[in-house]
Amino acid sequence: MITEQKPLHSGYGPESTAQEIVSDQDLRGKTAIVTGGHGGIGLETTRALVGAGATVIVGARSVDRAREILASLPNVEVIRLDLMDPNSVEAFAKAFMNSGRALDLLILNAGVSFPPELKDARGFDTHFATNYLGHFQLTLRLWEALKRSGNARVVALSSIGHMIGPIDFDDLHFNKRPYDKNISYGESKTACSLFAVELDRRGQEYGVRAFAVHPGAILSGLVRHLSNEDLAEWGVTRNVDGTYTSSGGFKTVEQGAATSVWCAVSPMLNGMGGVYCEDCDIAEVVSADSQLQYGVRPWAIDPTSAKKLWDISVELLNIQKDTIPNVGTNLDSDRLLNVSIEEPVVNGQLSFTR
Template identity: 45%
Template sequence: MKTEFGFSSTALEVSEGIDLTGRRAVVTGASSGIGVETARALATRGAEVTLAVRDTEAGERTARDIGGNVHVARLDLTDLASVEAFTSAWTGPLHVLVNNAGVMATPQQHTEQGWEWQFATNHLGHFALTTNLHQALKAAGNARIVSLTSTGHMISPVVFDDIHYAFRPYDPWSAYGQSKTANVLFAVEATRRWAEDGITANAVMPGAILTNLQRHTEGQGSGTMPAELLKTVEQGAATSVLVATSPLLEGIGGRYFNDCDEAQTVDRRGELPRLQGVARYALDPDAAARLWAYSENLLAKA
């Protein structure tokens, strides 16, 4: 599908004329970066927005800055007790869930369960959050999930035989890549499982934006991008907001979007930094089903 928007569109531009009054949204990682602008656009269009953040003081500052019907709740995606507390406290329907929080190219680290840190944060934490909120999403009748990914998914598929680097040498970028592939696969399988409940999920590549996400990259990541390929935070939030709100996306799920359009599926990675498209393995329904079962099993043992 194609839209009238593109690289330079902003979150407020793509949501212009859309009334979200009466709709409830959660945005994870919404105390900085594109999460703030995603939340701002949703609230500006009338939604009741909850900022799900680790740093609630920063979240409160953001909520005051945005104004409107904005709440703050603590959520640490690497802490399953925190995820459980957040979801247990949620009541009523949830119309939009933007799984925006994430880490990039971190030094080697594991959770107390032995899970690789980037996979645990970017995928497993959001997986636990979303599956726990399934009934709230179902109650909305036409809920949308936005799964933030990256062209970094082209660095690595999910390596099922050694996701947590028990045998292969740790590489921060391959770990980031497989976690971002997992974000796409999640959208594919969530849509397959939950479309009958009126729930759709899509993966979104926001673009290259200089935010706190790059704090571990030592000059790599967006810092190496030519200036003409960098986006502002308002532009970076646009694809998330479009996928979360546009009537064009009604009933559409399991797809990958960047620059406010659905991306082309590719079988070979292009040259950096102009990576385009989505790797075929990231949309593979068999891999998506395998990842879902694997994630459920991990969480059941935790």
């Protein structure tokens, strides 16, 4: 069943917080994974889910740092995860799958924004590899656990940055065109939205629904790669102590986490999926040339592009096609990817929540 890309008028809005969303929720017995769930809006997402009774597994590049940050929260586990390293993704998924648990909520929150041109060991663009492709791989590796839930939700962090443009399928990794950090970031966030569209189509028969989320503009460590000139265009000043001052228009982390949590737990979304959400509601579709800082552009929810991206991703990861969940059947977790399971490699490229 296709969900209409049209606001529900949920009663929440841009100032709603993650804690407000879960105030009437009982998530005891539910298991969630939050990538990058130890910083920024990821940390607030973890707090909200744990506060409502869920057990949360956090994927983090630095396990010790994440455990230190999360030490005061009950029912939180940390497993190392480097989304740019397919072996690390495999190891994370295998550790969870070996627990035999069902996975009720998968929140694909970690990411990078606006780093200088950098490619991973495979030659993949950093934005594409971290924000999208690592999460694509992780989701497939966790497929059986999602199916086991019978009522799972996957939330992929997109961004209003998708308005920058559609994906250039002929040059995903900027091998032909000059690198542009804004275009690279925007295309990776378009990819996250398209992933939710195709995953929802494949998963809904098995109770797996997917959503894409624009959390809103939030000042965090994610903007550290931007120059002072770039920040000034957003009305932001970088202070000498590393903090930021803005002229307004930015959400707090508590507000930024609200839409992710709403998509994960709201009963209003029962039986729905495959839509792009913002401000705790389904976003409206705006024209391709719109300069509005809200709404979803048509290319980010186009089902043909979504399927094309899925198929290309399968090829990029060298996935054996007979193990892909075509609406969820016959996935062998030990044969999914042609990579070895070994200790993840730490390559110095940090991931941050967004």
